[in-house]
Amino acid sequence: MKIRAVSSEYLDSDGCAAQRELEQVVFGIYSINAEGGDATTTPVDIGIVIEGVEVLHDLGDITSACALLMGVIYAMNLCYPQELKMFFEVLQKIFLQLNATRLSTKVQMLKNKLYE
Incomplete structure (x- = not known):
């Protein structure tokens, strides 16, 4: 699909x-x-x-x-679709704060920029 x-x-x-x-x-x-x-x-x-x-x-x-x-x-x-994996990780871990201690490198960089 x-x-x-x-x-x-x-x-x-x-x-x-x-x-x-x-x-x-x-x-x-x-x-x-x-x-x-x-x-x-x-x-x-x-x-x-x-x-x-x-x-x-x-x-x-x-x-x-x-x-x-x-x-x-x-x-x-x-499972998250591969093409949208990063989007769903950001939604899950940054915005919903679910399992927020284990971030991928890209998501951690985005989180740091958001909190600047």
Whole structure:
């Protein structure tokens, strides 16, 4: 399978196109926005896709979706996709503070820059 993005935004009217793209996603968060809305408009739907299957929807906000994605990955004992391994390590160890004492060199360098 192909990883498109960790997060994708779609318009409410793009249902078929969104579905085709989401079928190609290994791990992802999607946001369906109302047509004609702006950055302050609440999305119609926010959800999580794993291996092309929508596992959660109507999550309310992207922050909750990120936390729930990490929970689903942990609960199902899934490995991070190689292409996104560093992203998920940063999310897990820096932002969620889970197993934060064992950082890879790249993540440690990023953490040092963030705390400067």
